[in-house]
Amino acid sequence: MDKTIQLDNLDRRILRTLQSDASLNGTALAEAVSSSPASCWRRVRALEEAGILGATVRLIDRRAVNRDVDVICSLRxxxxxxxxAEAFERFVADQENILECYTLSGEWDYLLRIVAADIRDYEQFLMHTLLRHPSVANASSQFALSRVKYTTRVPV
Known part of the structure; x- marks a missing residue:
């Protein structure tokens, strides 16, 4: 982060609105947050420069692209x-199907969220890629039956 800023109510409205719809143009965003376009644009730029706003992305329905299986994998x-650890983390960064990776305290070292087309696809990845990494001792997988809540929205 280049600099930190104190978030006021307008900044928080901008952040909440952009988390709901990042495709809004400057005028539409300003209208949605009750601000002038020039003021809103300056705020967005300041939030970007402070590192609070990152890249703009589009979310994909994983089922629509044949990634229907969601796996939570604990790994030691x-x-x-x-x-x-560095070698394993570089490996993780290169794996498209690993969507999230967390270092943990406690019994396991890492928690991974992995998507796969089906159980056989996950088995191939687990047995022929993940467990063959020289840093990996063992892993435990749990398959999500359904997704109760999913969001990328951070409360502000």
């Missing part, structure tokens, strides 16, 4: 050495 490394 063979060692806690810095080189092993």
């Amino acid at each position: 490394l063979k060692s806690h050495g810095e080189q092993d």
